[in-house]
Amino acid sequence: MSESNQDFVRQIITADCAAGKHDGRVHTRFPPEPNGYLHIGHAKSICLNFGIAQEFGGKCNLRFDDTNPEKEDVEYVECIKEDVRWLGFDWEDRLFFASDYFQQLFDWAVKLVEKGKAYVDSQSVEEIRKGRGMGGSPGVESPYRDRSSDENLDLLMRMKAGEFEEGSHVLRAKIDMAAENLLLRDPVLYRIRKVAHHRTGEAWCIYPTYDWAHGQSDSIENITHSVCTLEFVNHRPLYDWCLEELEVFHPQQIEFARLNINHMVMSKRKLLQMVEAGHVSGWDDPRMPTLIGMRRRGFTPAAIRKFCEHIGVAKFNGVHEMSLLEFVLREDLNKCSERRMAVVDPIKVTLSNYPEGKSEDLEAINNPGDESAGKRMVPFSRQLYIERADFMEDPPKKYFRLAPGREVRLRYAYFITCQEVIKDDAGEVVEIICSYDPATRGGDAPDGRKVKGTIHWVSAAHAVTAEVREYDHLFNDPNPDSGEDGKTFLDHINPDSLRTRRDCQLEPSLENATPGQPYQFERLGYFCVDSADSAPGRLVFNRTVGLRDSWAKKQKK
């Protein structure tokens, strides 16, 4: 990457290195709270932090910001580690927890008290909030603000010893109750919580707040650039204040805009609502923007990395279009997916002049863009399935597929011509009778005649049956969170975001498809075996993303 085309974060780091700051050392960290599942927004942060480390020859730590025992759980720790690994990043031996620093953090709090820069406040939550005041006028100082250093120390020790009830005391920094930045009006550093922590157990009953833990954790790990999202801009003065008062290594906090994608919601709280209300099957529902959900859907780590590269990093809080995510996905899948034929909405075709009982194997190319993917044989016989959408009794102009009297090519097989249509009592087409031209075996006519359409097919006698799940946006509105017309994101849920097709007919080689392997079903899209619901006798495929479909687009107009 040339220096002039770097994003603003990398520009800062480049300048720091050039200036010899930290002797040119670059060390970042990805600091998730283990209170939920990672989503594509976190992937942006992961790619940024680990990516910067790679590019600048530095390191990136994985640190769990686990300072709130009420919300966190080890279950999430393991999932998050797996997600980061899956995305392709390695923290090597640098797996850390803020809870590992609880003792150091406490010692530093003592130091602050001794310096007269922190005090124990015995007001209630409400009193503290009221005292902080509103922007525009200064807050009022706590009546406990001027306790002596000794008294503060005594109270802090007894807080730690568990002598007090939750909510009776907190430790506050003594900064400035008139500060324009409300976060500087004596922020809370420690609160009493008589709750077991998922890692430290019963060892502590006071826990540091984010503001007291985060910067110091960065400092302990010698992080040079502490990259976080925009909502922490207001915290930076406090981040800096703590480090300066403690006279410890001082990382630089840099804030960037979090990721938003249209037709999607990204907050943990809202995603949790989707799960709890049953709008999705769980955190790993293939429609969810969670990394586990996207993995199950068939996204590749490379596509997500590419996406993060494409969207860039800035301070503008915009909304990206889903089409970019789909573009990078198709781009990656197109390269690595073997082609197969599958009929998702089957209609029967009988070839009147093809001998009964006969079958033959025809050669098909696995990936036209990659010769090394080789070829495979596909069985052919008198009775086939084709896609219902590939036949129309009364076709519009520019329709290239099968219709009465029309000739099309069956991919890698023969030219066929529609002779007759059989309908049921309801007038629904149930079978199409065609003739085939034996001279076109393989798909080319010796007389050089052309057909406009090529369609996919599956031999009825050889097909395997499967369920195929097709997904669409979870929300109809591109900006479900806008709050317009008093609607919430739940009012914009797309009722048709999942379409299950039960009697799909697949070419037999798909019987042994394994999870994790992407396939392109020709003319339909990219698919993968569902890792949760598919079983040997009961195949289930997910449509990761459809192929671009310019015919469908033309039809809409």
Place this chain on the structure above:
RNA sequence: UUCGGCAUGGUGUAAUUGGUAGCACGACAGAUUCUGGUUCUGUUAGUCAAGGUUCAAGUCCUUGUGCCGAAACCA
């Protein structure tokens, strides 16, 4: 309300820090094609507004407007 951040085609993101507004996605059109896929080519459209400084402003200054964030014993 106060404080803070941000503003470039439909969307997102660049512009050697004052010197030809570029890239990607999308949309549209065409070429190629045994996938209406892929690939290739072309078209489209932008500096929030008003002043100012300057030979020259997306970039600097002033004012305004709009959007976002914060005012948790969450992170």
